Amino acid sequence: MGNPSHFLPSCFTAGNRKPEISKGNEKHARIQYPAPLPEEICRQFSLTEIKAATNNFHPKSLIGVSYFAKVFKGIVDDGNVVAVKRLRPDSAQKALKEFQKEVLMLCQLRHQHLVSLIGYCNDKGEKIVVYELMKNGTLREHLYGSDYDPLPWKQRLEICIGTARGLHYLHTGAKHAVIHRDIKSSNILLDDEWVSKFSNFTLSEMRSQPSYSDTSKLLKKIISPLAGTKGYVDPECLKGYGVSEKSDVYSFGVVLFEVLCGRKVVDPILDENEQYLLGWVCQCIDKGTIYNIIDPHLKRKIAPECLKIFVDIAYSCISENGDTRPEMGEVELMLELALEMQEKADSQMRDVDPHSE
Numbered sequence: 001m002g003n004p005s006h007f008l009p010s011c012f013t014a015g016n017r018k019p020e021i022s023k024g025n026e027k028h029a030r031i032q033y034p035a036p037l038p039e040e041i042c043r044q045f046s047l048t049e050i051k052a053a054t055n056n057f058h059p060k061s062l063i064g065v066s067y068f069a070k071v072f073k074g075i076v077d078d079g080n081v082v083a084v085k086r087l088r089p090d091s092a093q094k095a096l097k098e099f100q101k102e103v104l105m106l107c108q109l110r111h112q113h114l115v116s117l118i119g120y121c122n123d124k125g126e127k128i129v130v131y132e133l134m135k136n137g138t139l140r141e142h143l144y145g146s147d148y149d150p151l152p153w154k155q156r157l158e159i160c161i162g163t164a165r166g167l168h169y170l171h172t173g174a175k176h177a178v179i180h181r182d183i184k185s186s187n188i189l190l191d192d193e194w195v196s197k198f199s200n201f202t203l204s205e206m207r208s209q210p211s212y213s214d215t216s217k218l219l220k221k222i223i224s225p226l227a228g229t230k231g232y233v234d235p236e237c238l239k240g241y242g243v244s245e246k247s248d249v250y251s252f253g254v255v256l257f258e259v260l261c262g263r264k265v266v267d268p269i270l271d272e273n274e275q276y277l278l279g280w281v282c283q284c285i286d287k288g289t290i291y292n293i294i295d296p297h298l299k300r301k302i303a304p305e306c307l308k309i310f311v312d313i314a315y316s317c318i319s320e321n322g323d324t325r326p327e328m329g330e331v332e333l334m335l336e337l338a339l340e341m342q343e344k345a346d347s348q349m350r351d352v353d354p355h356s357e
Contacts, residue, residue, distance in 0.1 A: 042107040043119030043130075049076070050121050050128055054084055068095035073133060082118055083134070087127040098202035099127045105201050109174055113166025115189055115199040134189035134197065139163075139255075143185060143262050143295075150297040154346075155194060156259050157310075157339045162196040163188055164335055167252060168328035170198070171245045172209070179205045179222070179243055183251035184232045184265075185258050203227045205243065220244065231265035231276065236322050246322035252331065253317025257281050260310065262295030278318060285315060303345030309338040 045053075053074035054061045063083070064071035068091040074084040087099055106117035121128035139159060142148045151159070170178040180187075181203040189197050205222055221242030228237065232254045234247035257277055258265055265277045274280045284290045290311055294302070302310075313334040319325045326334075 042103065042117065045076075045119050045121040045123075045128070045130060047121055047123040047126050047128075050074070050084060050086075050123075050126070050130075053082065053130075057086065074130070076118070076130070080118075081133045081135075083131045085129045085131070089125065091127070096127060099129065101204070102201045103129060105178065105204060105206060108176070109170070109178065111166055111169045111173070112195065113162045113169070113197050115197045131199070132191075134199075135192040136190035136194060138186045139188040139190060139196065139259070140185035142190070143258060144264065150262070150295070153298050153301045154339065154342055157306075157335065157342065159188070159190070159194065159196040160256060160259060161332065161335045161339060163198065163255070164252070164328055164332040166196070166198045167248060168332050171248070171328050175209065176206045177209050177245065179207075179245055180248050180251075181205060181243060182228050182232075183248050183255060184229050185255055188255070231278075234322065235320055241322075244322065245328070246325045249317050249325045249328060249331065250319075250322070252328070253314050253325075254278060256310070256314035256317065260294050260298070260314070262297065285311070303342050306338045306342040306345065309334055309341060313338075 051057065053076045054072040057070075057072055061072040061074065062070060063073050069085050069087045072084040072086065074082045076082055087095060091099075103117065103120045106114075110116075115134065116132045118130040118132060120130060136142070142151050167180065167183070170180060178201075180198065180201065182200060183198075187198060187200045189199050191197065205224065207222065221244045224243055226233070226237055226240075228234075228251070232251040234243070234250040237243055237247055254265055254277070261277060261281070263277060267275055267277075273283070280293065281290065284293050291307070294307075313326070313331055316324075316326050317331060
C-alpha cells in the first residue's frame with residue numbers, strides 16, 4: 001500500500017515562545033495536556049496483546065517509519081486488521097506528550113471522515129496507539145510519486161467533499177472546537193471503499209465552542225509555537241499572528257490545488273517560479289491560464305462550470321487574510337455544487353454520446 005508512514009508524517013516546529021492564550025481569550029482557552037489517559041472510555045491493550053497482534057513486532061509487519069515511531073500492521077480479535085503505532089523507547093518527552101494528547105482527543109471524536117482510534121497500550125514503558133488500517137493509503141500516494149493509477153476527477157471531488165465534512169465536524173460538530181494544524185494530503189487516508197479520513201492529531205489544539213469574539217464574527221486566535229508542514233502553513237501563522245480554524249481552511253485550500261494539479265506542494269527540482277505550487281497557481285489564475293497546469297490526466301475531463309467553482313472556492317481558502325477565508329461549511333457546500341455540475345455535464349454528454357466515458 002505504498003509507504004504508510006502517513007501515521008506520523010514529517011513536520012517542522014519552530015519558535016521558542018512559551019504557548020499562551022491571547023489577551024481576552026481566556027474563555028476559549030485550549031484544552032491543556034497532558035491529562036490522565038481515558039481508561040474508562042477507550043480500550044486499553046496489554047503489551048502481550050499487541051505483541052500477539054504484530055507477531056512480536058515482526059519486520060514483515062512493519063509498514064511505516066517516522067522520527068519517533070514505527071507503524072506495524074496487526075490483527076486483533078476476530079481478524080480485525082489494524083495499524084499499530086509504536087513510539088520508540090527513546091522518544092523525546094515532546095513525543096510522549098503528543099501520544100497522550102492524540103489518544104485523549106481521538107477518544108472524544110467520532111466521525112465517518114476521521115480515522116478511528118481502536119485503543120492504546122501504556123504497558124511496561126511502551127506507548128502504542130492502535131487505529132483502523134486504511135487499506136488504500138494516503139491521498140498523496142494517489143496524486144503523484146507512486147505507481148497507482150491516477151484517480152478520476154469525480155473520485156477526487158468525492159474525496160475532497162468527504163475531507164471537508166470531516167474538517168467541518170472538527171471545527172463545529174463536537175463539544176470542543178478542534179484545530180487540526182497539519183492538514184495535508186499525506187494526513188488524508190483512504191479506506192477500502194475510498195472514503196477519506198483525517199489522521200494524525202498530534203499537533204491539534206482543542207478549545208471550547210464557540211470560538212467567536214463576543215463583538216464580531218472574527219475567530220479568536222491561539223498564540224502557539226509554529227507547527228505544521230512546509231507549503232501548507234497559514235502565512236498568518238508564519239508571521240506569528242496565531243492559529244485558528246481559518247488556518248486549517250488555508251491548508252485545505254492548498255490540498256485542493258494539489259488535487260487539481262497532481263503535483264507536490266513544494267518541488268525544488270522545478271524552475272524557480274514553479275517550485276511552490278501556490279505561487280505558481282496564483283500566477284496562472286492572474287493570467288487566466290490555470291487550465292494549463294492541472295493534472296494532465298484530468299485534461300478534457302473536467303466540466304468548465306465545475307472547474308470554475310472548484311478553483312474559486314480553493315482560491316478563497318488561500319486568502320492571505322484569514323478573516324476573509326470561508327468557513328468549512330461553505331467550502332463543503334461549494335464542493336458539493338462542483339460535483340453536481342460535473343455530474344450534470346457528464347449526463348448531458350451521455351445523452352449526446354451513449355458510448356462516452
